[in-house]
Amino acid sequence: MAYEFNHYYEIQNVATGKYVNVLGNHEDGTVKNGETVNLFNRTNNPDQRWALENFGGNGNVRIVLQRGEGWYALNYNTRNTNCIVWHLNTADDTDTVITTVEVENRPNTYYLMLRDRSIYLTAVGTALKWSAYTGEEEQMFTILKPGTGSDGSDSGEVSNVPDSKLVTKFIPAYEGNYTKDRKAQGGTISEITIHHCASILTIDALGALWQREGRKGSSHYGVSETSIGQYVHENDVAWTNGNWEANCRAVTIETSNSAGAPDWPVSDTTFNTLVTLVADIARRNSLGKLVKGENLTWHSMYAATACPGPYLSNKLQELVDKANAINGF
Ligand SMILES: [Zn+2]
Incomplete structure (x- = not known):
């Protein structure tokens, strides 16, 4: 297992290069139950720092974020299949326990399956939904020490405009x-x-x-x-x-x-x-x-x-x- 429990990581989606992120502005340090989790460029904010908490071994974890008064776990919105966060104290195991399945030949990269529902965290554009297994890069997530991945910005193309007018x-x-x-x-x-x-x-x-x-x-x-x-x-x-x-x-x-x-x-x-x-x-x-x-x-x-x-x-x-x-x- 390449990640360690209870350390902070950034989680980068392979298909988009963007990071698992709690949507919205949480400058007051509070996150609320049911807030949407999406994909965004790396911000270096705590809204993108996740810890994997062991849940009985076998690659089962809860993926949690500490904000304000407590711990919030990645969760399943039964109404629209979106990925959301929910306070750990009141979260149901069925909607929070995630099995991390290693992706072959891709270091530190996993499929994240909601254990009791057998559905996978999936990038749909910059939205994150739980859906049936496809094995595509949209369902692959790399668990990275903060600040070590690419920034996720859309300009994958490097601008060829030089910084200095003197450049030939x-x-x-x-x-x-x-x-x-x-x-x-x-x-x-x-x-x-x-x-x-x-x-x-x-x-x-x-x-x-x-x-x-x-x-x-x-x-x-x-x-x-x-x-x-x-x-x-x-x-x-x-x-x-x-x-x-x-x-x-x-x-x-x-x-x-x-x-x-x-x-x-x-x-x-x-x-x-x-x-x-x-x-x-x-x-x-x-x-x-x-x-x-x-x-x-x-x-x-x-x-x-x-x-x-x-x-x-x-x-x-x-x-x-x-x-x-x-x-x-
Ligand atoms: Zn030199």
Whole structure:
């Protein structure tokens, strides 16, 4: 059994990517008997935090939410077959005891069957109903630690509109090479981190690296001569700094070299393009005056690496000064 009893989880429907949610606004902390349960984008609110309470073993549980004065369980509305919540103290076993049935080859994913009625929790658009078994993804639910799944928003398509007007081309990174929704991770942009490619790369060649499944790395931007590539939106977390907290704070830039070891130089053209991009990111994100080592950082501050190489490391103060001059600091 992959989930643990009495821990909080988010429950994501496989077909829609959306989360099991108590409908409505419960800012006063109260939930009422009979309130509708639906599917919604991840909100990080307690209205989407569910615990699975053991009910006599054999995968039988009650799926409960704690709000206000008590515990509310997923329940069956006999009138319209909707999924609702009902206070545990007065809920009937017949309408609350759920058998979790593992879905083969899908980790942490289950069919949720109302044990005594043999009907299954089913997504109907963003509504949740109890209905006969189909085995389709509409009836599959993944039980996730809060904040670890996708956000469930409808824009499954990544917008190809770059964040910076300076960008030559947006080449979306493979979705498994970065983390969506910086805000949902608790991150706020507060710095720009400089990297070098340790290679002479065009923005397309760098994009091809980030598009490769299994690469497990990415950057927001790449700079090569007069071209700027964007690969990950600034609102998402690129995996560049080798440090999760730093990734959550940073907009990251990979800079193409013009030659290799030992100096790993960067051409003047590339450097000047980097200056304009850094100034633009700082201005749009209200980073204020850039200060080397504070809101203008570099890879080796966070990980055991030679990145961004000797040449660029010696140019970081010049980079800061020139970007500040563009922004009037
Ligand atoms: Zn680096």
